[in-house]
Amino acid sequence: MDMPVPVLLIVTAVLGLGALEARSMKLVRALVAAAFVVFAAAMFVAGATEVGVGVVVAGIIVVVLLGWGVGKTGGTDSVAAFASGTSTLTGIVTLAAFLVASWLALRGLTIPAGSTAVAHSDASLVGLLREVLVVVAAAAAVWAMLRATGRRGE
Amino acid sequence: MSAVLPALVAVPLLAALVVAVASRGPERFFDVVCNAATAVILALAVMLVGPVLSGGPLSWALGVSGPLGISLSADALSLVMLLVVAVGSLAASVFSVSYMTDYTSKAKYYVLFLLMVAGMNMVVLGGDLLNMYVGIEVAAIACYALVAYGLGKEYLEASFRYQVLGTVGTLCLVAGIGLLYSHTGTLSLADLGTLDDASGVSGVAGTLLLAGLALKAAYVPFHAWLPDAHSTAPSPVSAMLSGVFIKVVGVYGLMRLLFVVFEPGSLLATVLLVVAALSIIAGALLALVQTDMKRLLAYCTISQMGYILLGIAIGTPLALVGALFHLVNHAMFKELFFFGAGSVERQTGTRDIAALGGLNSCMPVTGVTSAIGFFSVSGCPPFGGFWSKLIIIVAAVQAGQLGYGIVAAIGAIVTVSYFLKYEKGVFFGSLPGALQSVKESPATMWIPMVLLAAVCVVLGIVFPWFIDYLLEPAAQAIMLGA
Amino acid sequence: MSMAFVSAVLVAVGLYGVLLKRNLLKVLIGIALMSLGVASFVVIAGSNAGDVDAVSQTVGLVAVIGGGSVVSLMIVTAVRLHEKYGTLDIREMRRLKG
Numbered sequence: 045m046d047m048p049v050p051v052l053l054i055v056t057a058v059l060g061l062g063a064l065e066a067r068s069m070k071l072v073r074a075l076v077a078a079a080f081v082v083f084a085a086a087m088f089v090a091g092a093t094e095v096g097v098g099v100v101v102a103g104i105i106v107v108v109l110l111g112w113g114v115g116k117t118g119g120t121d122s123v124a125a126f127a128s129g130t131s132t133l134t135g136i137v138t139l140a141a142f143l144v145a146s147w148l149a150l151r152g153l154t155i156p157a158g159s160t161a162v163a164h165s166d167a168s169l170v171g172l173l174r175e176v177l178v179v180v181a182a183a184a185a186v187w188a189m190l191r192a193t194g195r196r197g198e
Numbered sequence: 199m200s201a202v203l204p205a206l207v208a209v210p211l212l213a214a215l216v217v218a219v220a221s222r223g224p225e226r227f228f229d230v231v232c233n234a235a236t237a238v239i240l241a242l243a244v245m246l247v248g249p250v251l252s253g254g255p256l257s258w259a260l261g262v263s264g265p266l267g268i269s270l271s272a273d274a275l276s277l278v279m280l281l282v283v284a285v286g287s288l289a290a291s292v293f294s295v296s297y298m299t300d301y302t303s304k305a306k307y308y309v310l311f312l313l314m315v316a317g318m319n320m321v322v323l324g325g326d327l328l329n330m331y332v333g334i335e336v337a338a339i340a341c342y343a344l345v346a347y348g349l350g351k352e353y354l355e356a357s358f359r360y361q362v363l364g365t366v367g368t369l370c371l372v373a374g375i376g377l378l379y380s381h382t383g384t385l386s387l388a389d390l391g392t393l394d395d396a397s398g399v400s401g402v403a404g405t406l407l408l409a410g411l412a413l414k415a416a417y418v419p420f421h422a423w424l425p426d427a428h429s430t431a432p433s434p435v436s437a438m439l440s441g442v443f444i445k446v447v448g449v450y451g452l453m454r455l456l457f458v459v460f461e462p463g464s465l466l467a468t469v470l471l472v473v474a475a476l477s478i479i480a481g482a483l484l485a486l487v488q489t490d491m492k493r494l495l496a497y498c499t500i501s502q503m504g505y506i507l508l509g510i511a512i513g514t515p516l517a518l519v520g521a522l523f524h525l526v527n528h529a530m531f532k533e534l535f536f537f538g539a540g541s542v543e544r545q546t547g548t549r550d551i552a553a554l555g556g557l558n559s560c561m562p563v564t565g566v567t568s569a570i571g572f573f574s575v576s577g578c579p580p581f582g583g584f585w586s587k588l589i590i591i592v593a594a595v596q597a598g599q600l601g602y603g604i605v606a607a608i609g610a611i612v613t614v615s616y617f618l619k620y621e622k623g624v625f626f627g628s629l630p631g632a633l634q635s636v637k638e639s640p641a642t643m644w645i646p647m648v649l650l651a652a653v654c655v656v657l658g659i660v661f662p663w664f665i666d667y668l669l670e671p672a673a674q675a676i677m678l679g680a
Numbered sequence: 681m682s683m684a685f686v687s688a689v690l691v692a693v694g695l696y697g698v699l700l701k702r703n704l705l706k707v708l709i710g711i712a713l714m715s716l717g718v719a720s721f722v723v724i725a726g727s728n729a730g731d732v733d734a735v736s737q738t739v740g741l742v743a744v745i746g747g748g749s750v751v752s753l754m755i756v757t758a759v760r761l762h763e764k765y766g767t768l769d770i771r772e773m774r775r776l777k778g
Contacts, residue, residue: 050686053720057690060713064697064706076709083716087740092723092732095740099716102748106712106755113705113755117762135699142695146688149402170261170268171738174332175745177211181313181336182749184218185343188306189756265735328739335746342753351764355773358757362698365711365750369691369718372743376722379735 052086069114077107199249202242203258203270206319209238214312221305229295232308236291239315240284250277251671257325264326265385271325274671278522279322279450282529286442287315289646290434293537296640297434297544301347314340318446327375327385334447338364341443345431356426363423367413374406390458404466407455415448417507418476421500428499429492433540436492440499441533445525449506453676456510470511475605477504482612491539491549494620501609502528508606509590512597518673519665520589527582527657531571534650538568541639542624551620556629560636563644565625567651572621574654576614582657684724691717704761704768708754715747
């Protein structure tokens with residue numbers, strides 16, 4: 045595995061963190077887009093072209109929708125920075141526990157380097173059909189929620 | 199005959215497409231299309247029973263076989279799940295005809311409903327973990343939208359939370375699948391069954407998969423999303439969610455992976471036992487204090503899922519049969535109960551047990567069918583629920599897990615109490631003045647209730663045959679990995 | 681596998697967003713980041729000297745597409761919630777807790 049990949053992933057993480065912290069939703073959107081781009085680059089460098097392409101497509105859709113969403117809900121994140129009280133504490137504890145657990149679990153793992161890359165050709169087409177199915181489901185869900193559905197009289 | 203397999207996924211997809219394209223047409227049209235589709239699915243599922251049970255598992259593949267292509271396979275376990283999905287979705291579909299007239303845009307509802315069915319069929323027919331997973335994803339997405347269907351505040355909140363927790367669950371599953379693959383080089387269920395695992399990778403992968411499945415199946419402590427989602431969704435959706443969906447995406451995955459990744463007797467299996475016990479007790483106790491009919495039913499689901507998990511975690515053939523039988527029973531009576539609650543809500547305008555009472559006099563069919571459901575869930579002979587709970591308790595004792603057997607028995611007693619409160623509060627007693635003019639719900643709503651009640655009764659009577667013919671082979675299929 | 685831990689860090693950033701942020705849009709951005717993290721984990725687990733196994737790629741792709749799909753749905757849900765409540769703050773919504 046090349047050196048650039050972990051670096052690119054860290055950059056993605058930093059951009060993501062920035063997106064979570066930024067106040068101006070336009071900046072948030074830009075940072076999210078950047079994170080997707082950097083991550084896609086990481087995937088291409090790592091040799092996972094399929095994933096890279098998927099990230100680009102998903103990224104475009106998410107960023108566009110995010111723009112629409114931001115437009116509908118106001119341009120700044122005026123919600124107070126941190127939730128106060130116990131839920132913050134449990135959140136921090138969970139996060140810390142997650143990092144510790146991942147470190148412990150992944151440290152002892154050696155992934156056997158034996159898997160061979162199987163030829164793509166027509167396999168990709170069928171796999172794509174499957175992905176299309178997922179996207180269709182999401183599109184149907186968005187379609188249902190976008191337009192006026194609901195109880196009559198509500 | 200193996201062409202039936204893709205048909206089970208293609209039929210609901212095509213029906214969804216038809217409804218989507220014709221979405222500005224008359225409502226009756228959608229009613230017919232959806233019900234016809236679910237009826238066809240039931241017929242197809244029944245057609246598979248003979249060939250699979252006598253001739254062995256069937257399989258079908260598009261493109262490369264295995265995870266890179268679409269590969270489907272049906273064995274006895276798939277069959278049981280298929281039948282549950284088919285009966286459940288037909289019943290819900292019929293119920294929706296009248297019930298969903300209260301909502302706008304039936305077309306979108308049916309599209310989502312059919313997508314959910316297609317996804318679920320893909321899960322139970324998936325020949326490898328990846329195909330199963332895609333089915334889970336499709337069905338889950340349809341569900342997220344169905345839960346929010348009313349688009350009122352509560353539904354949206356419940357749906358958002360469900361989306362967050364559900365996605366965390368699916369991500370756990372993906373991580374587990376990816377890790378498992380890199381270690382074993384295969385995702386096919388058949389191959390995984392024959393593998394021998396020595397390293398700790400299975401442990402990590404197993405934990406991830408378990409976490410994902412637990413979130414999807416709402417086992418304690420990952421159950422938080424369920425009461426909101428199942429109680430605010432439209433009743434046929436609640437029925438499908440509690441009765442069918444969480445079993446397909448949660449329990450079924452666990453069964454497939456049981457001897458592959460989770461060995462009974464191992465640490466993970468002990469964790470499962472504890473989770474099961476917690477679910478049984480917590481679900482039951484929380485149900486006891488509910489006054490909203492559907493929330494009570496939702497907590498009941500959490501509790502009953504604990505029973506199913508208990509059977510799975512014990513892992514003996516008898517326990518597995520008990521778990522499967524309870525899965526089937528619960529699907530039947532839980533749908534029945536949600537239909538009943540939906541009926542009551544629609545006819546009276548409320549779900550509050552405190553505000554109801556005496557409905558037996560004006561909604562006799564709903565009342566009687568609910569009572570039958572009550573007997574089944576309470577474990578009263580000769581209804582189906584009695585036998586499945588008994589089998590699980592006996593299996594626990596036989597396997598040396600006396601403590602868990604006792605927990606199960608205690609849970610059963612608590613179950614009776616909260617359902618007594620439910621029945622008494624809603625159907626017996628005196629009819630409040632405000633409800634004097636309430637009438638029975640329309641035929642398309644009580645017909646499915648009657649049919650499901652009949653199934654509860656029949657299962658209780660023919661269970662030995664049912665177990666021998668259908669459940670035993672399914673349990674065998676689970677144990678193939680042993 | 682320190683490389684895999686980097687994936688875990690990415691997931692952790694996303695998890696931070698999900699657990700500790702009160703703005704719905706930030707929560708769903710967290711989910712998006714978690715999806716990317718899991719996808720990178722799967723790719724790393726499946727790579728063998730610069731070449732990534734086709735199945736691992738498919739699994740990674742599924743993670744991304746699935747995550748992206750749900751995030752899209754979440755955006756729409758969040759907008760609808762904003763319509764009903766006038767805010768994107770989780771705390772203001774009755775039953776959603778941390």
